[in-house]
Amino acid sequence: VPENLKFSDGTPxxxxxxxxxxxxxxxASNIVQSGGLACLDEEGQKEITTLIDYYLENAAMxxxxxxxxxxxxxGGTDAPYVFVKLPEGQGSWEAFSxxxxxxxxxxxxxxxxxxxxEGYLRLSAFAPRDGVIEACTRLKEQMKKD
Numbered sequence: 001v002p003e004n005l006k007f008s009d010g011t012p013x014x015x016x017x018x019x020x021x022x023x024x025x026x027x028a029s030n031i032v033q034s035g036g037l038a039c040l041d042e043e044g045q046k047e048i049t050t051l052i053d054y055y056l057e058n059a060a061m062x063x064x065x066x067x068x069x070x071x072x073x074x075g076g077t078d079a080p081y082v083f084v085k086l087p088e089g090q091g092s093w094e095a096f097s098x099x100x101x102x103x104x105x106x107x108x109x110x111x112x113x114x115x116x117x118e119g120y121l122r123l124s125a126f127a128p129r130d131g132v133i134e135a136c137t138r139l140k141e142q143m144k145k146d
Contacts, residue, residue, distance in 0.1 A: 055080040058125035058132045065136035066123070069144045080125035083110070095121055103142040105135045 001014040028036070038044045059076035066073045066084050076082040084107075086095050092109035099107050099121075108124065110117030125132065 054129070055125045058127060058129065061132055061136050062123045062125060065139050069140055076125070082123040082125070084121040084123065086110075086119050086121065090119075092118055092121055099139070099143060103135075103138040105138050 001017045003012065003014065005013045007013060007016075039048060056077070059080045059082055062082045063073050063076035066082065072085040074083040074085070086092065092111045096107050096109040099105050108122040110120035110122060113122070127135075
């Protein structure tokens with residue numbers, strides 16, 4: 001807006017234009033708001049439940065795989081994350097590297113979540129089912145504790 005464009009009372013149009021633009025564009029776009037509202041209707045709730053069930057099933061598979069090879073495992077029942085307790089003295093970056101090299105499965109070192117996360121790995125169930133099945137197979141074959 002040109003600086004010298006003014007209302008009849010002499011105030012700059014630029015001032016009001018800026019106010020209108022920051023008000024109009026302050027927040028989520030209309031299409032994002034419509035998407036959010038669609039999640040709240042009956043069909044949207046059904047889709048959400050289907051997705052939650054899918055990822056919790058993935059988490060259950062990851063949890064079972066790690067328990068079957070001798071690890072203590074937490075989570076994976078109400079959230080799509082599984083926390084694996086590592087053997088005493090094994091660091092999370094060390095475990096991450098070992099699993100990546102042996103099983104070619106990507107995990108998340110617990111150290112990334114702060115001091116309380118060290119000594120754990122986090123596994124995420126946010127993956128396609130066939131990838132989770134493959135990861136579980138590789139973990140069971142390559143990471144069995146002695």
